[in-house]
Amino acid sequence: MVYKFRVILDAEEDIFRDIAIQEDDTLEDLHNAIFNAFGFDGMEVASFYTCDETWNQEDEISLFDTGDEPGEQKIMSDYALSDLLDAQNTKIIYVYDFIQMWTFLVELAAIEEPQSGESYPALLFSHGEMPDEAGEKIFEAENPDDLYGDYDDDYDEEDLDNLDGGDNFEDYGFEENWN
Template sequence: MIYKFRVILDAEEDVFRDIAIQEDATLEDLHNAIVNGFGFDGLEVASFYTCDDTWNQEDEIPMFDAGDVPGENRIMSDYQLSDILDEENTKIIYVYDFINMWTFLVELAAVEEVQTGVTYPDLLFSHGEMPAEAMEKHFIAEDDEEAYNEFEDDLDEDDLDAFGTDDSFEDYGFEENWN
């Protein structure tokens, strides 16, 4: 079977690509198809994220295993598309280049039969031009004041003594004006 995806750039202007790819292809294969479809050079790190029906980010699926124990974490090449996407679970998030945070909403639009004579992955449709820069992201904690108060309440006198009240750096073995 063939999975047909609409890959939408999170931007003010409409920019998306429709991509057809085999259901047994890996997330790494989909990553490469997205990179090619949007004209990236492919030199940056990327991750997929599972999400719910309203695009709330859940588990990360990275390109590389950065865990303490090699092989401990599953990566893009470990997942076939059919492992995590089907007619019930149609959405994933893709982030390319963690400096610029190019963010894409990837939705499974159709599952169809293989067409003879077509090489997959296949860029079916391209709409919109890539902007010069990724949209600025604003990361906001749900309730900053409440989180800070909880942190402060968890500190005891020993913790506060460790911070000290003197602005002097003499106790740390280096001078305040070291350069």
């Protein structure tokens, strides 16, 4: 079967690409199709994130194994698209370039029979021009008063006198001029 995705840039303007790819292709194959469809060079790190129906981010699936033990963490190439996405689970988030934070909402729009003579992945439709920079992301708590919890920034003079000012590097196991 062929999965047809609509990949939408998280931006104010409508910028999206429709991509067809085989269901047994991997998330890494989808990653390659997305960065090619949007004109990126593919030289940046990226991740997919599973999400719920309202796009709330869940588990990260990265391009490379970043775990403490090699092979401990599953990566994009370990997942066939059909492992994560189907008629009931249609959404996934894609982030390309963790400096720019290009964020895309990827939704499975259709599952169809492959077209005879067609090669996959295929860019089916392109709408909108990519901006020069990713839009600014605003990360904030639902209730800003809860952001710091019970943090108390009132110090008395005795507390301030007991602070060493960060100049005692012997406690950290390295010398002051370590570089």
